[in-house]
Amino acid sequence: MSLKIEIIMQKNLFHLSFDYWEVFLLFIIPALTDISIFIYAFFFLPQNKRNKAFSAFVLLLGIAQALDGIMRLSNTAETAMEWSRISAAPWVFITSFGLLFALRYTKWDRKFSNNLILTFLFLPSILLEFGIIGGLYEVSVEKSELWHWIANPKSTTATNMIYMWNTVTSLVTFVLFWLYYFKVRKDENRRDFSLLIAAGNTIPFVTGITSEVVFPLVLGIEDFPISTPAITIFSVSILIAIVKYKAFDYSPKHQWKNILETMNEGVLIVNNQDQIMYANKAFCEQTGYEFGELKGVIARNLLTDEIESKKKVEQVIKEREDKKSSQYEILIKTKRGQKIWTLISGSPYLDIHGNVIGSIGIHTNISELKLANNELKLFIYKASHDLRGPLASILGLTDLIHHENDKEKIKNYSAMIDYSAKKLDTVLINLAKNMQIKEIDRFDDEINFGELINETLKRFVGYEGFQYISITKEIMLEELFFSNKLIMESVFQNIIENAIKYRDLSFANPWLKISISKIENRIQIVFLDNGIGIEPSFQNRVFEMYFRGTETSKGSGLGLYLVKTAIDKLGGTIEVESKKNNGTKFLISLPVVKSKVI
Amino acid sequence: MKSMSPEIIIIDDDPINNIICTQQIKRKAPDIKIVDFISPLHGLSYITDEHSQRSSASKTILLLDINMPVMTGWEFLDRFDTLCIDIKNNFMIYILSSSFDPIDKNGAKTNPLVKDFISKPLTEGVIITLLKELRK
Numbered sequence: 001m002s003l004k005i006e007i008i009m010q011k012n013l014f015h016l017s018f019d020y021w022e023v024f025l026l027f028i029i030p031a032l033t034d035i036s037i038f039i040y041a042f043f044f045l046p047q048n049k050r051n052k053a054f055s056a057f058v059l060l061l062g063i064a065q066a067l068d069g070i071m072r073l074s075n076t077a078e079t080a081m082e083w084s085r086i087s088a089a090p091w092v093f094i095t096s097f098g099l100l101f102a103l104r105y106t107k108w109d110r111k112f113s114n115n116l117i118l119t120f121l122f123l124p125s126i127l128l129e130f131g132i133i134g135g136l137y138e139v140s141v142e143k144s145e146l147w148h149w150i151a152n153p154k155s156t157t158a159t160n161m162i163y164m165w166n167t168v169t170s171l172v173t174f175v176l177f178w179l180y181y182f183k184v185r186k187d188e189n190r191r192d193f194s195l196l197i198a199a200g201n202t203i204p205f206v207t208g209i210t211s212e213v214v215f216p217l218v219l220g221i222e223d224f225p226i227s228t229p230a231i232t233i234f235s236v237s238i239l240i241a242i243v244k245y246k247a248f249d250y251s252p253k254h255q256w257k258n259i260l261e262t263m264n265e266g267v268l269i270v271n272n273q274d275q276i277m278y279a280n281k282a283f284c285e286q287t288g289y290e291f292g293e294l295k296g297v298i299a300r301n302l303l304t305d306e307i308e309s310k311k312k313v314e315q316v317i318k319e320r321e322d323k324k325s326s327q328y329e330i331l332i333k334t335k336r337g338q339k340i341w342t343l344i345s346g347s348p349y350l351d352i353h354g355n356v357i358g359s360i361g362i363h364t365n366i367s368e369l370k371l372a373n374n375e376l377k378l379f380i381y382k383a384s385h386d387l388r389g390p391l392a393s394i395l396g397l398t399d400l401i402h403h404e405n406d407k408e409k410i411k412n413y414s415a416m417i418d419y420s421a422k423k424l425d426t427v428l429i430n431l432a433k434n435m436q437i438k439e440i441d442r443f444d445d446e447i448n449f450g451e452l453i454n455e456t457l458k459r460f461v462g463y464e465g466f467q468y469i470s471i472t473k474e475i476m477l478e479e480l481f482f483s484n485k486l487i488m489e490s491v492f493q494n495i496i497e498n499a500i501k502y503r504d505l506s507f508a509n510p511w512l513k514i515s516i517s518k519i520e521n522r523i524q525i526v527f528l529d530n531g532i533g534i535e536p537s538f539q540n541r542v543f544e545m546y547f548r549g550t551e552t553s554k555g556s557g558l559g560l561y562l563v564k565t566a567i568d569k570l571g572g573t574i575e576v577e578s579k580k581n582n583g584t585k586f587l588i589s590l591p592v593v594k595s596k597v598i
Numbered sequence: 599m600k601s602m603s604p605e606i607i608i609i610d611d612d613p614i615n616n617i618i619c620t621q622q623i624k625r626k627a628p629d630i631k632i633v634d635f636i637s638p639l640h641g642l643s644y645i646t647d648e649h650s651q652r653s654s655a656s657k658t659i660l661l662l663d664i665n666m667p668v669m670t671g672w673e674f675l676d677r678f679d680t681l682c683i684d685i686k687n688n689f690m691i692y693i694l695s696s697s698f699d700p701i702d703k704n705g706a707k708t709n710p711l712v713k714d715f716i717s718k719p720l721t722e723g724v725i726i727t728l729l730k731e732l733r734k
Contacts, residue, residue, distance in 0.1 A: 381699035388696035388718070389612060389665075396618035396719030403625060416614050535668075548667035557667075 016073040026225060027069025030232035034062030037239050050104040050248070057097035058235045064090040068228050074149045077141040084139045084151030085132070092128040092162055095169035096121045102173040105197070106180040114352075124165055131158045170205060177201045193245035200237020204230035266342075266363035269349055274299050274317060277358060286342075286365055288335035305333045320348045320359040329366065341370045382546045386427045386556055390420040423556070430558040437487055437566050443593050445485040449475050449516050452485075456492045465500045474515040481523055482593050487566045491525075494559040495586055499529040502550065504581065518592075525588040534578040542576060604656050604732045608634035609641040609674065610663035610694065619661060619694075619720050626725050630732075638666055638674040645678070649685045657732055661694040661716070664702055671695075675711050690731060692716050 038059040045051045067087030074080035100121055103109040109117055131137060136158035139151040153159040177198040184190040208227040241247040260267050266283030270276055276294045284291055287303065294302070300313040309330040319326055325347040332342045343366045349358035397413045397420070404410050453473050460466040496512065503510035512529045534542060538549040543564035546557035567574045572590035608619050616634035623632055635641035649658070664671035671693060678686070693706040696718040706715035716724055 381697070381701070388698070389615075392696045392718035393612065393614045393618065396615070396622070399719070399721070400618060400621050416617070420614060546665075550667055 014079075016070065016079065017075050018073060020073060023069045023072050026229045027065050027072070030229040031062045031065035031069060033232050034058045034065060034235050037235050038062060040239070041242075045242070045248075049109075050101065053097055053101040053104055054238060057094060057101055060090040060094045060097060061231055061235060064094060065228055065232070068225070072150060072225070077143075077149050080149035080151045081139055081141050084141075084153075085137060088132050088137050088153070088162070089129065091166060092125045092132070093122075095166045095173070096125045099169045099173045099176075102176040106176050108176065121169075128158070128162050128165060131161075137162065170208070174201055174205045190247075193241035193247040196237050196241050196245065197247075200234045200241075203233045266365075267360065268299065268363060269358060269360045270299050271358040272317075272321070272356065274313070276302075283363060286334070286340070286363060287332065288338075293335075303332050304330060305339070306331055316344075316346060317359065320346065321356055323348045323350075323356060332363070340365050341367045378545070383427075383431075386546060386558075387424060390424040390427075393417075393420040394424075427556045427558065430556055430562060433490060434558070434562050434565055437490060437562070437569055440484050440487060440569060443484050443570070444482050445488075447481045447483050447485065447488055449473075449477065449481070452488055452492060453514060456489060456496060459493070460496065460500065463497075463500060465503060469500055469503055469510045469512060471496070471499075471512045471514070474513070476515070476517040477523070479518075483570060483590070487569060491563050491566050491588070494563045495527045498559060499527065499531060499584075501555065502531045502584075504530060504532050519589075521592055523590040523592060525590070527586040527588075528583065529585075530583040533580045533582050533584055534576065535580050536578075539576050539578060543574070603629075603631055604658065605631040605633065606659045606661065606728075606732075607641065607645070608632065608661045608694075609638050609666075609671075610634070610661070611636050611666040612663070615663070615694075615718065622720055622722065623725055623729075626722065627729055630729075638662075638669040638671070642674065642677055645685065646681065649688065650682070656688070657734075658689050659728055659732055660689055660691045661720070662691055664693060664695045664697060664705075672705065672709075675709060679711060686711070692728070694718060694720065 035058075038055055041051055041058060042055040045055075064087055067083060067090070071080055071083035071087055074083060100109075100117065103117060136156065138154040138156050138159065140154050141149055141151045143149060153163075177194075181191075181194040181198045184194050204227065207230040211225070211227045260280045263280070264282055266286045267278070267280040268276065268283050269278035276297050276299050279289075279291050279294050284294070287294075300310050304310050304313060309332075312328055312330050316326060316328060325345070327343065327345050329341060329343050331339045333339055343364045344361045345364075346359055346361040348356045349360045351357045394417050397417050401410050401413050404413070450473065453471075457471060492514075499510075499512040507530060510530060512527065515526045515528075517524050532550065534549050538547075541547050542549055542560050545561045547561070548555060548557040564574060567588060567590075570590050572588060574589075575587045576584065577587070578584040606623060608616050610616055610619075613636055616636065620632050620634060623630060633644065635644065662671045662674060666674075669677075675691070678689075678691075689711075690713050691711050692713055693702070693715045695702055695715070697703075698717075703715050706712045
């Protein structure tokens with residue numbers, strides 16, 4: 001018996017005629033539009049709670065519109081009745097999903113737990129759905145002037161409840177959108193799309209009231225079916241908000257995993273026991289570990305070595321328990337045992353109920369910064385001696401001149417002021433040169449060593465002691481050499497200057513021999529002199545900033561430091577061999593740069 | 599027993615500073631004995647040679663620079679510390695430096711041999727205080 005009814009029903013279902021273009025215009029086109037939006041939202045938008053609610057809303061809306069349209073194509077009253085019943089099914093859910101979307105879009109859903117919202121929104125829907133399936137939803141079918149047959153719901157308790165449900169949820173949705181608009185209307189980024197969505201929601205809302213209440217009751221026009229198609233305006237307005245106004249693009253949530261994996265800073269999430277739960281790619285690269293090696297390991301045991309760093313981490317863990325964020329610096333040990341200074345910005349990691357379940361830290365490698373800072377500190381304090389020294393002398397001398405009447409003495413003091421000022425100037429020039437050298441990034445000057453040495457020597461004409469020293473050069477180089485001219489000049493200038501300054505005054509013929517050759521793919525430059533030499537215990541310190549190796553030194557202590565900076569910049573090495581009172585040999589080895597092809 | 603008059607010794611690798619100090623002190627105390635060295639080693643041998651024969655009646659001020667090649671002021675003080683107690687007791691050592699590195703200032707404060715840190719250049723006011731100390 002029941003089988004027979006089903007067959008009849010199924011037969012009845014397809015008694016349709018397709019000669020109403022109005023149906024296509026008012027129902028099928030909106031339905032296809034909504035289903036297209038669903039496809040876009042579901043497959044092409046990032047899947048988060050808000051977009052899921054929207055997807056469900058448009059899908060059900062599209063289906064309902066299609067079913068409503070099919071009902072109006074019915075050739076028989078039975079067919080119309082069946083389709084009307086089926087089309088009622090999605091409706092109890094559509095407005096619920098609409099409201100769910102509104103709550104998630106306005107972010108007011110955060111005030112309540114997710115379960116509470118879902119229960120309040122969908123328990124009534126499910127109960128009403130059972131009512132529809134159980135046949136409580138009754139319809140009366142009549143012959144329409146516009147269509148073949150149409151079905152209208154009868155006013156029963158069940159249908160009234162469905163109507164009530166749809167009205168209440170739609171009304172709340174409507175209010176939420178406008179409240180949100182008034183809340184954010186001063187925010188330029190959110191003003192436009194929030195207005196668009198609120199207006200897009202208002203049109204079907206007003207249309208619904210007009211066509212379902214005003215038209216039939218006030219004007220006596222029945223069955224003017226525009227409320228259902230009008231809802232498409234709402235879904236299209238949301239689509240425009242998403243696509244044109246990028247409404248949801250700047251919410252970091254939907255991209256957070258992507259951001260975490262591509263950012264330069266390391267991100268580490270640990271639980272309350274300091275066990276590693278998550279580490280991003282940058283963190284793994286920083287520390288040299290694979291995530292597999294990190295997962296579940298106690299972070300401070302693996303990554304820190306020093307008592308101080310361990311203590312710091314333990315202190316931080318306590319702070320996190322009190323939900324405090326903080327920034328701190330510790331030394332982190334990499335897999336290879338290297339130690340890197342790391343700046344960590346840490347925050348408590350909370351579960352959805354707000355309980356602290358761990359800590360999330362953003363790790364930035366600040367080793368280079370620390371190094372630069374130390375160098376700067378050293379520079380400033382060291383500079384105090386080399387810059388303030390001559391300056392203090394000048395101040396002392398001017399004070400002496402103030403109290404002096406003897407012209408000869410005053411002349412003498414002025415000469416000393418002149419000397420001190422020049423010394424100060426030399427220090428500043430050398431510091432500036434050092435800075436310049438450090439910033440050089442071009443190494444494609446063709447270096448002609450013969451010319452380079454001649455040009456450098458020209459600059460020493462008139463320099464004290466230059467006329468007494470004999471300088472010879474031997475260049476055994478067949479191919480072209482490319483480097484940076486400024487750097488090479490600085491190297492030659494400073495070593496030659498030292499050879500002149502620290503020549504052995506007891507010798508009748510001080511000399512300097514410069515030889516350049518190519519040995520095993522490297523350029524080797526040797527400076528050999530018969531000067532006063534360097535005491536063995538100072539030899540490893542001569543390249544230090546401000547180090548001066550002899551009591552006769554009048555220099556700034558920067559010359560060989562500059563040379564070292566220059567050689568480092570070129571990726572080369574410099575060694576010194578010397579005996580006290582027995583000459584000095586500087587041995588420079590430079591890699592051959594093949595930067596220019598002729 | 600040699601000379602009993604008070605003495606000021608200056609050790610600084612910068613000869614100009616030594617001239618300034620000598621001239622400034624002479625202006626305030628023309629009869630005081632001033633000796634200066636640009637080499638701490640020479641200064642040290644002068645002290646060991648001359649002062650071992652001195653009575654403890656007269657005091658000596660030592661103005662000592664820190665940043666010197668070959669031997670720093672601190673290294674000088676380490677060597678000075680090994681001298682006999684009679685010599686050491688006669689000395690009032692002041693660090694005279696242009697440095698504003700806190701390490702140097704703290705070093706001067708914590709070193710028991712050092713009385714104070716004087717920032718270059720040596721001024722009239724400081725000289726007056728030094729001379730008062732010397733004549734106490």
